[in-house]
Amino acid sequence: MIGKLYGVGLGPGDPELMTLKAYRLIQNADVIAYPTLEGGESFARAIAAAALPDGVEEIAIHVPMSVKREPAQAAYDTGAAQIAVALDVGKSVVVLCEGDPFFYGSFMYLFSRLSDRYETEVVAGVTSVTACAAAMQKPLTARNEVLTIIPGPISADDLHARVRGAEAVAIMKVGRHLPKIKKVLADLNLTQHAVYVERATLPVEKVLPLADAPEPAPYFSMILVTKGNDPWL
Template sequence: MIGKLYGVGLGPGDPELMTLKAYRLIQNADVVAYPTLEGGDSFARSIAADVIPNGVGEIAIHVPMSVEREPAQAAYDTGAADIAGALDAGKNVVVLCEGDPFFYGSFMYLFSRLADRYETEVVAGVTSVTACAAAVQKPLTARNEVLTIIPGPIGEDDLHARISGAEAVAIMKVGRHLPKIKKVLTELNLIQHAVYVERATLPVQKVMPLADVPEPAPYFSMILVTKGNDPWL
């Protein structure tokens, strides 16, 4: 009998934001798999650490931090092969994903390699975008507003154009791109409407006006921009 593959969203970091379904699947897993920075720890595993049963099989997928795609793709090839071996042995495999599996989630790369061969279920998780809005205590959008989600690594000209044409903005993956983002928002006279959130939902969470944020910023940080409109009032 072939095992079943689950891609399980864990939420942005606070273990209490895991869904009941995620909790149940992890507790009953034969094998858990998770991405980990090459030579480092796994953020996804740390979220679920208290739920993972003793003695369960574990597959760590060591993903190198590189701007080149090939090393990461090779890591997912290896991880998918290891997961396939467990599934072929009749074991159910739960892949742990911080946030949501299909929202900038690493599970998509495993899904593309395995879903055509194995029964697969994707379990949604609380996203970092909604977690940051809750931390800021300000709605992301209201009525007919359109939310634009922008990855921080895109080029400066593209960033400028996308923010300029947007109504409400969430900028993800800030990290080393903070100076560029600050520059663009200053040029657009929007920095006073921008709020910075770092490591949302974790005990070390920080929330502050973007203008007050020192450099550098961690990868797990986000900037929310509402352009001063308050349609919910």
């Protein structure tokens, strides 16, 4: 009998934001797999730590932080092969994913390598965007407004064009790109409409006006922009 693969969203960091389904699947898994930075700890494992069964088999997928795609792709090849070995002997494998598995989630790379051979279920999780909006305590969108989600690493020109044409904006993966993002928003006269959120839902969470955002910013930070239409008031 072949085992089943699960890609389980854990939410943005607070373990209490895991869904009941995620918690149940983790507690009953034969094998737990998770990405980890090469030489570092796994944020995903830390979120789920209290739910891990005693003695559960673990597969750590060491993903290098590199702008080149090849090293990370090789890491996912290795991880997928290890997971396949467990599935082939009938073990259920739960892959832990920060946030949601298919919202900028690393699970997509394992899914593409394994889902055509093994039964796979994807369990949605709370996204960092909704967590940051809750931390900001202000709606991102209302009625017919459109939310645009933008990755911070894109070029300044592309960022400028996309923000200028948007109604509400979430800029993710801020990190070292914060100075560029600040300048683009200042050029568009949107600094006063922008809020910086760092490590949402964790005890070290920060919510600040963009002008007060610390540099350097961590990877797990986001900038939310509402343009002052406030149709929900």
